[in-house]
Amino acid sequence: MTINKKIEDITKTLLSEIGEDSNREGLVKTPHRVAKSWGFLTNGYKQNVDDIVNNAIFNEKYDEMVLVKDIEYFSLCEHHLLPFFGHAHVAYIPDGKIVGLSKIPRIVDLFSRRLQVQERLTQEIAYSLNKVLSPKGVAVVIEGQHMCMQMRGVQKTSACMTTSHMVGLFREDAKTRKEFLNLINLEKRF
DSSP: OOOHHHHHHHHHHHHHHTTTOOSSSSTTTTHHHHHHHHHHHHHGGGGGGGHHHHTTEEEEOOOEEEEEEEEEEEEETTTTOOEEEEEEEEEEEEEEEEEEETTTHHHHHHHTEEOHHHHHHHHHHHHHHHHHHHOOOEEEEEEEEHHHHHHSOOOOOOOTTEEEEEEEHHHHHHHHHHHHHHHTOOOOOO
16 A cells, blocks of 8 residues: 555654653554555545446346345545545346345445445445446445544444435335344344
């Protein structure tokens, strides 16, 4: 990973602006570490869904719901550059094609490693899976804890935000939608 010198310089300036000495022992390497960290936390800008899926789409007659739940994600709020994190639950109903299991969490990572709002993150995951597979339906629910709300501003540390986006059968058929919501609320058994 290449380190962005501009981010190092900006970090040094930021440290100075808040009253710190960037030459202090504990801070000397901080600009380098921050630049490296930002490179990782925002690497979603350097990826695309087609490369992540990498043709791992398979013909299969399976036509029931496929659900990957409790996918951990970490993102950065575009309004305050503070973390938000939680779990994503992603389901689709195949229409002759399935995708490799690991591709769904990778799609979640791709979009979460960009500056985000949770509402858009939810939609981007749903739209991309729908585009790649052309399934009968896609459902995404994301739960998130937002540090911009917990450690500053209103300071509500127990608040959790939930967003959802449904496409196809999940939007049109109440029974399918209810099955999805029931499945994501089942207690873990392992």
